[in-house]
Amino acid sequence: MIPLLYCRFVGYVYVVEKYRRRGFARRMITTAHDVGVSRNWSGVIGLDALGYVESMYEKFDYKTAHKSTGYEGTVPPSAKPVGLGFGTLLLKA
Numbered sequence: 101m102i103p104l105l106y107c108r109f110v111g112y113v114y115v116v117e118k119y120r121r122r123g124f125a126r127r128m129i130t131t132a133h134d135v136g137v138s139r140n141w142s143g144v145i146g147l148d149a150l151g152y153v154e155s156m157y158e159k160f161d162y163k164t165a166h167k168s169t170g171y172e173g174t175v176p177p178s179a180k181p182v183g184l185g186f187g188t189l190l191l192k193a
Contacts, residue, residue: 107112108136109146129160 110132115124136145142168146165149157 107146108141108145110148112150121124122180129157133160 110129113125113128115122136142145162147157147162151167158164
């Protein structure tokens with residue numbers, strides 16, 4: 101277990117389609133990295149990423165730690181919330 105003091109998190113990096121392939125995502129990731137370096141911070145950085153952008157993060161030497169699965173659809177009216185702790189909420193039909 102790593103204390104939260106040593107963890108940083110970057111949410112989804114998103115660039116509007118018409119502006120892609122112009123270096124905006126690279127600049128955002130590089131700037132976030134540079135801020136950490138300028139503050140002499142070292143630790144774990146968590147990134148949210150969809151599968152199709154993993155290769156972009158790998159260019160910056162980030163590694164995939166786990167894969168998430170997303171689902172789309174309609175939740176049935178009979179579904180009841182089932183809490184699993186630490187921010188996780190599942191619906192059980």
